[in-house]
Amino acid sequence: RYREFYQCDADVVGSDSLLNEVELIQMIDEVFARFGIRVAIKLNNRKILSGIAEWIGAPDKIVDITVAIDKLDKIGLDKVNDELREKGLSEDAIARLQPVILLQGSNEEKLQVLRRELSASEVGLKGIDELEYILRKLSASSLRASLEIDLTLARGLNYYTGAILEVKALDVQIGSITGGGRYDNLTGVFGLTGVSGVGISFGADRIFDVLNQLNLYPKESMESTQVLFVNFGERECEVCLSHLARLRAAGIRAEIYPEAAKMKKQMGYADSTGVEYVALVGENEIAAEKITLKNMTTGEQSLFTIDEVIALFA
Incomplete structure (x- = not known):
């Protein structure tokens, strides 16, 4: 369990429409498809659990039952049943719960069984x-x-209060990486009644x-800066910022060291972060309207115009 974590939320507040649940599930599907993570989206409904x-x-x-069965993956069926006994459920109630906990089949088959067994529960x-x-609305989209x-x-x-969901990664042994559901009464805790909501949270750390x-980071996200401009001072910095704009517009990953620190410190930063080239723009370069470009691998350096620098990376 992550005792401290970051999460990224998406919520819709003020609407009872179940289309919000549909769109949030589509959002989950899109996010993990872009990440390249194969996932299973688990879906349930709190009203069904009440039924x-x-x-x-x-x-x-209901609270004791939900807390116990939510641990099934972690502690197993026997210990779940032990916990239910400890909470005061009768053996008959626990016995009736077993086929529901272990219900198998397609989504349609599960709903048919539930509709039959819960026919007396509004x-x-x-x-x-x-x-x-x-499920019907999602069937029209290609999840x-x-x-x-x-x-x-x-x-x-x-x-x-309604739909609840969790997302499991299929290729890694880890807990839920996204979860959420509908919480129609939550704002009442803060004095704002009658405002429904539904939301999901992506577990950023997980x-x-x-x-x-799974080594799924896009290759380009791991690429370092291609050109680092050394910061010699205020006047030189202004010229470098103009060059930076040109390089970035050409799709070249470029940055300038934020302070006019000692050259050794700036070059050390370039070396430690894997920068390909260091750009030097001092008084001589400004006068010649050129840039001294140093190859951090070979140590070679030459004078280039800004257009020549851009062409070098084309």
Whole structure:
């Protein structure tokens, strides 16, 4: 577990429409397709979990049930059942819960079983309707990720009221790398009632670890600066900034050292960060309207015009 982490959120607040869930799932699919990470999107609905709690005769134990079954992947079925016993569920309730926890089949088959078993639960049927709507709308789009109803998905945060989802990386052993759901009543905690919301959070640290393990960083993202301008002072800096703009416009990765530090420090920075060329623009170069370009690999250096520098990288 990451005790401290960064996350990147996407939320829609003030709309009850389930199209928001559809678009957030499409967003998840697009993000991980661009990363090149194969993922499975796990989907459930908090109303279905409430319906299941009613069905097994333990509606008042919904929080205990969700907290326990959410640990299934981590601690296994036997320990989940032990925890349910500790929370006061009867053996009959635990027995009735087993086939639901272990329900297999396609998304359609799972929903058919749920609709039959939860036929007496108004809230459970509402959750099934919501999942069916989301799946139906998503069927019109070509998701690259697999989308699977997972009835053990509960997410420990009890403010969720509708759809809940998690994303698992398929090629790396790691926990959820994205999660979220609908939280219709959350703003009421802050005195703002009647404002629904739904959102997702990308786990930046975990995604970073997956990219590292699978070596999926785009090659260009790992490329260093091609040209570093040495900073000799204010006047020289102004000329370098003009050159920088030209190089960057030509697609050349260029930067200027931010301070007029000692040459040794600036060259050390260029060497340690893998800069290809160092550009020197002093009084002589300014007068000649040229740039001294030093190859950091060979040590050779020559005078070039700005156009010649650009042509060198073409």
